[in-house]
Amino acid sequence: MKKWQCVVCGYIYDEAQGLPEEGIAPGTRWEDVPEDWICPDCGVGKMDFEMIAIS
Amino acid sequence: MTAPVVIIGTGLAGYNLAREWRKLDRDTPLLLITADDGRSYSKPLLSTGFAANKDADTLGMASAGAMAEQLDAEIRTHTRVTRLDPANRRIWIGNEPVAYRDLVLAWGAQAVRVPVAGDAEEAIFPINDLLDYGRFRAAAAGKRRVLILGAGLIGCEFANDLLQGGYEAELVAPSQQIMPGLLPAEAARAVQNGLEGLGARFHLGPVLERLEHGADGLVAQLSDGSRLTCDLVVSAVGLRPRTELAAEAGLQVERGVVVDRLLQTSHPHVYALGDCAEVEGLNLLYVMPLMAGARALAKTLFGNPTFVSYGPMPVTVKTPVCPLVVSPPARGAVGNWTVEACGNDVKALYLGADGQLLGYALTGAAVQQRLALNKQLPPVLAELPQILSLKTPG
Secondary structure, eight states: OOEEEETTTOOEEETTTOBGGGTBOTTOOGGGSOTTOBOTTTOOBGGGEEEEOOO | OOOOEEEEOOSHHHHHHHHHHHHHOSSSOEEEEOSSOOOBOOGGGGGGTTTTTOOHHHHOOBOHHHHHHHHTOEEEOSOOOOEEEGGGTEEEETTEEEEOSEEEEOOOEEEOOOOOBSSOGGGEEEOOSHHHHHHHHHHHTTOOEEEEEOOSHHHHHHHHHHHHTTOEEEEEESSSSSSTTTSOHHHHHHHHHHHHHTTOEEEESOOEEEEEEETTEEEEEETTSOEEEESEEEEOSOEEEOOHHHHHTTOOBSSSEEEOTTOBOSSTTEEEOGGGEEETTBOOOSHHHHHHHHHHHHHHHTTOOOOOOBOOOOEEEOOTTSOEEEEOOOTTOOOEEEEEEETTEEEEEEEOTTSOEEEEEEEGGGGGGHHHHHTTSOOSBOOOOOOSSSSOOO
């Protein structure tokens, strides 16, 4: 499982946790997050995220 | 030759506007001017760099040169605009005039500095941009004890980050609780508990009066008579929108540079975006309004006048030891806080007389409820019907 961080605002998407409130189940891999999904904190798209190391 | 669109500032506002606008207009020349080195970076990540062990060069994502190429723009770095001349549609850099087709002020806000007596003022660091961050990191190398002035959002984020990065952190602020004005007391308490669990020490009530070099580092004298020792000081007492050049040029200025829903200032062809702009009385120093503004203004500059609107805009505060998301009620909103708390998991809802949700603060595990709550929140700046003429009705 990996974590992805928004390069604009720093929001972190954690694959292990998913985003159940938005219908993205825990364990959902980044590539399986819908292409039209947007950052809940700043509104940018998936392309503005980069993978970060697991802390 | 067509005069360029000129953007002053290469922070998140300037670069994101340039990016959005270039998606629509590949031809009009673009000039960005910045007083710093023009590196592209995410400002919110400045308060995450110690825990992630990232220095300024790592947080910098692209050089000015790379950005110029990516945006097909000219970028002038280390350059200070000295005067705006909207009547003649140009700006001045010293004695050099630069003409513009449209001008965008995206020069941000500056850190407030409070005067401190003593002989150690050089050990007080504001951290408001990547260069500040680099200076602070260099000064902090090999040091251990950091005193933070201010217990607002930024002060608390830096405390969490420095503690996770192996530093000691003490915070001094003249308030009764952390993040006053943003959080109800119970939520503030939860975050403070979390930070104290990491080792933070809070001195709420006094201010720093005097800072002096001593035998064992710096001696900080507080207004309540107590004395602390530390190695360096972070100043996080607030930000003030930069407005001086705008005011000198006769543009309307209140807290920020006053703009309408098209982000136009009181002068045609001059716009303001981001931390320096005040939109319908709102000067919000957050990423989400800035991005909403960048997308709307890009269309307006492309010839398609577009009003900016803001949906609900909860703010995620980077205190991972006790996660916090807050959606402060609008100024003038009438209601009451209702709080449910279980340890440091606090769900505080600000409800109007009819039970409508007007704001919230969530800490700990309660932050998971934010998306469901966001759907019930009123927009911060409601959508206007988009009009087809540039003229604003009335």
